[in-house]
Amino acid sequence: MKVQQLSIFMENRAGRLAEIMQLLGDAGVNIRALSLADTSDFGILRLIVNDVDKALQVLRESGHTVSLTDVVAVEVPDHPGGLASVLNPLCQAGVNVEYMYAFVEKATDKAVVIFRFEDIEAALGVLAKAGISVLPAETVYTL
Amino acid sequence: MTKERPQPAIWDPEFECMHVDALRALQLERLRKVVRRLRNHVPYYRQKMQIVGVTPSDIRTLEDIRKLPFTTKEDLRLCYPYEAFAVPLEKVVRIHASSGTTGKSTVVGYTRKDLDAWTHVVARFLVAGGLTSKDVLHIAFSYGLFTGGFGLHYGAERVGAAVIPVSAGRSERQIQLMKDFGSTALVCTPSYAVYLGELVQTLGVKPQDLKLRVGFFGAEAWSNRIREEIQAKLGLFATDNYGLSEIIGPGVAGECVYQNGMHISEDHFYPELIDPDTCEPADPAKSGELVLTTLTKEAIPLVRYRTRDICTLLPGTCACGRTGVRMSKICGRSDDMLIIRGANVFPSQVEEVLLDVKGTLPHYQIVVSREGALDQLEVRVEVSEEFFFDEMKKLQEMERHIEHKLENVLGIRSAVKLIEPRTLERSEGKAKRVLDLRPKE
Structure with a gap:
């Protein structure tokens, strides 16, 4: 149920994001979801892509610092209180969310949110118990 | 091995x-x-x-x-x-x-x-x-x-x-x-x-x-x-x-x-x-x-x-x-010793601090500049995979940790800047460790 996310270190200067996007585009890598965390000096670009190995290879070959992180793709009901209903059981179980970001496209009538947990195994247990749907990696890469 | x-x-x-x-x-x-x-x-x-x-x-x-x-x-x-x-x-x-x-x-x-x-x-x-x-x-x-x-x-x-x-x-x-x-x-x-x-x-x-x-x-x-x-x-x-x-x-x-x-x-x-x-x-x-x-x-x-x-x-x-x-x-x-805000700084001291972070030396550069009357010390550190975290919090903690250690060793404050790998100049394999941008007297 774990999804592999690419994290890329980026200096905060003009054109860096475009360069990386061009690189992945030329390699035929399709981006499924993306988030960018930044400070005034640097940022971390996080990507879910259709071809993790290919993306990893072209990024490393071009000299980027990249790491792989296990994240979880959770289906969230698309109505007021939907996200809260996912977060509540996690909160009660004391599972910390490091960060999260939403998928652009919807798979079903539900939204898809990517979560990075401090303790991924504990989080998966809580979600299963609460009957919250977690998407398998293959589904996420091809959404 | x-x-x-x-x-x-x-x-x-x-x-x-x-x-x-x-x-x-x-x-x-x-x-x-x-x-x-x-x-x-x-x-x-x-x-x-x-x-x-x-x-x-x-x-x-x-x-x-x-x-x-x-x-x-x-x-x-x-x-x-x-x-x-x-x-x-x-x-x-x-x-x-x-x-x-x-x-x-x-x-x-x-x-x-x-x-x-x-x-x-x-x-x-x-x-x-x-x-x-x-x-x-x-x-x-x-x-x-x-x-x-x-x-x-x-x-x-x-x-x-x-x-x-x-x-x-x-x-x-x-x-x-x-x-x-x-x-x-x-x-x-x-x-x-x-x-x-x-x-x-x-x-x-x-x-x-x-x-x-x-x-x-x-x-x-x-x-x-x-x-x-x-x-x-x-x-x-x-x-x-x-x-x-x-x-x-x-x-x-x-x-x-x-x-x-x-x-x-x-x-x-x-x-x-x-x-x-x-x-x-x-x-x-x-x-x-x-x-x-x-x-x-x-x-x-x-x-x-x-x-x-x-x-x-x-x-x-x-x-x-x-x-x-x-x-x-x-x-x-005896002549590359940097005097920054009155403190004697040897590049080797900075190197020791950086080595301590992960047990391996990142590529780095010491940049000395002057703002107004005050010398500024910046240490640029290339973020290789060994120095990279997926979490912003940890990257910023690492920056502050290095700054803190540098202050302890050098006796002056510095700003650590994380930069992308292979961005520092290397000539004939000889790394250019110090960039002194202060105006010459």
């Missing part, structure tokens, strides 16, 4: 293990000859001697060397290109020059006899560090005006190793060649060795694909921590060697397999240690600036050349049997 210590060996036992009394007598005899030749053939030094009122006959003991004036890089610049030569050009068979990064370059010449002596002293430290005629030696120093490539090349040929003059650059090809040619020995700068070690890992080359056994690293100062890193990453036994083009190039001194100081070839180079501020003799056990006098050079003899390199000197016979005094690793420069 550091390789074990090679068998100790000595290239030139007659001189390397000479009894100290005999060595001192030889040095005095050679010193007196050098002074006479300088007085007779090199006008700039004759003038210097006249100014302080010293003549060759005043040199009766080795201690009398202190009566002689120093030679500095500035002197050699004023002699550009050939004024410091003590022989006519027809006797010169090779010319090298130091990089002109801080002004006009300094030009050095060699007679046939100088080249032979150079080859010989390089062979000494190569054998001392474990090279044998069975080795395949990969030289990644650049070949050109820089003395590193040619100096090591001829010394290694003299030892009888199979020498591969790869020269600098194209790092992936360097590793491919090492694999294909089964190189057992490596010559380059220590910072380039660290870089090659990283690249070996990145390329997924397995340690058993490389046959490296010994490595000889010089041309820049490096710490024992870096030695451990190089030894572990490249799977070889690493020794340090020292030299400077003004004196001869590599070969002034080199470590033996006991890795405890670099043996100075004292029959060719007479060392002194001075306090760089007062120019008075310094306690050899405490650090001072190394001052060298060439005892055998024909083309450019130099008396009391101020190297600006800070080290200590260790007298006494080494476990390997050599009797020549040993110099420690260079722990700084």
